[in-house]
Amino acid sequence: MKTFIKSLTIVVAFLSLTQCSRNDSDNISLNDETRNIGTIIPSINTDEKSNLVFMYEEEKLARDTYFYLYQKWQLVEFANIQKSEQSHMNAVENLLIKYKIDYPKLAVGQFQNQDLQNLYNQLILQGNNSAIEALKVGATIEDVDINDLKNLSKTTTNTLILKVYSNLMCGSRNHLRAFSSALKLQNVIYVPQLISQADYDAIIHSPNENCGN
Numbered sequence: 001m002k003t004f005i006k007s008l009t010i011v012v013a014f015l016s017l018t019q020c021s022r023n024d025s026d027n028i029s030l031n032d033e034t035r036n037i038g039t040i041i042p043s044i045n046t047d048e049k050s051n052l053v054f055m056y057e058e059e060k061l062a063r064d065t066y067f068y069l070y071q072k073w074q075l076v077e078f079a080n081i082q083k084s085e086q087s088h089m090n091a092v093e094n095l096l097i098k099y100k101i102d103y104p105k106l107a108v109g110q111f112q113n114q115d116l117q118n119l120y121n122q123l124i125l126q127g128n129n130s131a132i133e134a135l136k137v138g139a140t141i142e143d144v145d146i147n148d149l150k151n152l153s154k155t156t157t158n159t160l161i162l163k164v165y166s167n168l169m170c171g172s173r174n175h176l177r178a179f180s181s182a183l184k185l186q187n188v189i190y191v192p193q194l195i196s197q198a199d200y201d202a203i204i205h206s207p208n209e210n211c212g213n
Helices: 002-013 029-035 046-073 076-098 114-127 131-153 159-185 197-204
Strands: none
Touching (some): 046 131, 131 159
16 A cells, blocks of 8 residues: 555656546436435445545545645636545445444544655645646656556455446546547657556546546
8 A cells, every 4th residue: 555655656756747528427326326226235345444444535635635736726617626536435435334444524624644644745835836746746646546456456346346436537538538638738758657648548548538438
């Protein structure tokens, strides 16, 4: 788990060196995905439980960062994607509740995981520098989110967890498209930090996806 946090922390250090579209398509069905599952619930192990708690807070980090950056810069990307991140949190939360896993319920900008707390503080400082830097923060969060979800998907065979992770990745791809398009309008080309250039190119050159279906 700390590998994911360390990777994102390293990426943030490089943020300063390196068409808006609505992304609500992943907002609706994500929450229903875990509510409407039948009575057969796959078993879950300790690592899967801790990974779910981590992803809940990582999605919260995205939501809280975008909430702050929208207040700062009034960019519609942050307003739209913040709503999607709330639905991502809800999807993970449904699993946490289903499996009776304790998880933190903290105010905006507060995290139980101290590494994520430190990272949030770094992202806010970076995003305060300019609207372009704020958009870079957004693109980087989605870049890292996709990478983390891909890695976590390799650690489980639980079908409920895999479905939610897949939906979250779908939403993050939509978000990455939006941030990349907004940066391109400012003559800035985002360079992926964790996912491969080939994967990034495939994402931004494909249309938005309808997630959760």
